[in-house]
Amino acid sequence: MCSFLRCMRRFSSGRQNANRWQNDRAGWPDNGPSGIFFHGKIDYNGHEEGVRKEKTLGRKEDIIETAMKLFAEKGYHATSMQEIAERSGVAKGSIYNYFKSKEELAVSIFRYHYEVLFHQLKQIEADPSLTARERFCRQLTVQIQLFDEHKELVQMQLGEQAVKVSHEVQHLVFRIRAHTLHWYRRAIEDIYGEQVRPVSFDCATMLNGMLKEYLIYLAVDRKPLLPEKLAPFLLDRLDAIVASLLDGKTGLLDETMMADYMAAATQERSQWKERAISCLERMAALRPVEDDILRSLRLLKEELEKGETARRFMVEALLLYLAKYSLPLYNELKEAIERYFD
Structure with missing residues (x-):
């Protein structure tokens, strides 16, 4: 066990004081049936196999982006797999090699983009030079930028496309909402301290509501809002919300009422x-x-x-x-x- 003890000492100095968010936050949404996202580890057994896998990943991403645009434009049920295949530049029969059904494709759209988002959030979280407020501001900026770059994703969600697809998609979207709320709550508690915990559900909910409205302006109405300005603006408004609720006010949401969200997270x-x-x-x-x-x-x-x-x-x-x-x-x-x- 001597060699193990040497390994343990190598890790202990860098890990003992890890931020609470790292240990307390929930796991992010998992890989889809296609297994193409960040958590999946790809082992390259030779250059040719690696190239084939990279091409497969690229083609899947192309199909996802195309499907997302069509779902936003026409609606989920009015869009056929043939249309998606044609717009993606693949044969109709070939598209089923990547996604077994339109439902699986819809699930992958949400998983794909939230995998990208949460992967980037994790990278920001690992930066020890940032304060809790700076970290959350940067994470919010990244979230807004992602939705700005993929406006169709906002249109799908806000246009209630997601809830019309299937039970699996509804369940996934609920889990994403739960994970997002959990992330907001933990960030808010890191910034304002344990005193805010009794009202952190309310604070996270109001922050999410404000952000959602601005995302409509950004993604649906195409208003020229800058993510790097919107994120700190929202945090300034959050300061006022927290101050108000800590000034003798009582929140409406508690852990008992929000137990389903906590369980999902x-x-x-x-x-x-x-x-x-x-x-x-x-x-x-x-x-x-x-x-x-x-x-x-x-x-x-x-x-x-x-x-x-x-x-x-x-x-x-x-x-x-x-x-x-x-x-x-x-x-x-x-x-x-x-x-x-x-």
Whole structure:
């Protein structure tokens, strides 16, 4: 275990003081059936396979962008897969190699763009030079920029296209709303402190409502609003909202009323933890297994079972230690742990 202890020391100095948002935030929406987004790790077994995969990813993105435009223009039900194929420049039969159905394509539209968004938010979160307010302002700017670049996505959502597609799309959109609300709440609490927690649902909801109206002006009415000006403007308005609610006012929303949103924001993360623990149990049952490996598997399981108090640096150090043994199920375990901490 000496080599493991060296690995652990390497991680501990950089991880022990990780920001609460990193450990407390929910996992973001997962990969779609097509598996083409950021969380999916692509292993290139040779240059030719890598090129083929890159072409496939590019073609899928083209189809998604085309479908999004058509859904926004004509509506989901009035748009056919043949129209999407023709506009994308692929044969009608070939489009089903990328997406099995129009419903799967609609799901992928939302997953794709929110994967892009949350990936960028995560990168900003990792910048230690930013204050909580600077970080949230930059994240809001990125969110507004994404919607500005993909106005059709706003039109689909605000035009109620999403709720008319299928139960799966409705469920996904609800989860995205829950994740967004969770992100806003945590950011607001980081900026204003624990005193704002009793009214953080109300603050997050009002911020989201203000942003939604400005997005309509930006994406639907094509008003020339600049994201880098809109984000700090909204935060200034948020200051006034928070000050008002902290001045003896009572919020309308509490954790009991918003339990469904809280559950949606944390459910996926819990599922990844359970998958990781299942992998560890199956790995420990393999025979023969060295004592050092068994101890590491046991320590890793105990750490994950701590839930929100799990020490990420310890988990990553144990994972790094196990990597050198080329164990069966290791890749599955690694993915589950990465997704749990995402």
